[in-house]
Amino acid sequence: MTDPTLVFVDDARARPRLVVNFGVFSGRDATEAELYRLAQTLLEELDSVEIVAERRFEFAENVEATVHQVFVELPGSARGREVELAPAIQAWAEDAIGERRVAP
16 A cells, blocks of 8 residues: 555646645644635735635445545646645645644
């Protein structure tokens, strides 16, 4: 089994998007204040950004899982800058997770 990745580019979509596996590393959802902080960081580099925080529930016969992810939807004008912006998003995630981690 490989270790999960905290931040990665989702290149299967029409719009550029980065995915943060927030809950895998923190055991919780990102707070509204943390999401606003991420937006302010990205607005230093971009004209606009859309951030989606999602809690997904997955069920099977012997398995239940809750996944907390943050999606950073970039404007079309930022196409090709995903790799450039990923370190700022990674730093935000590590900072937020370090502030308040929930033990698994």
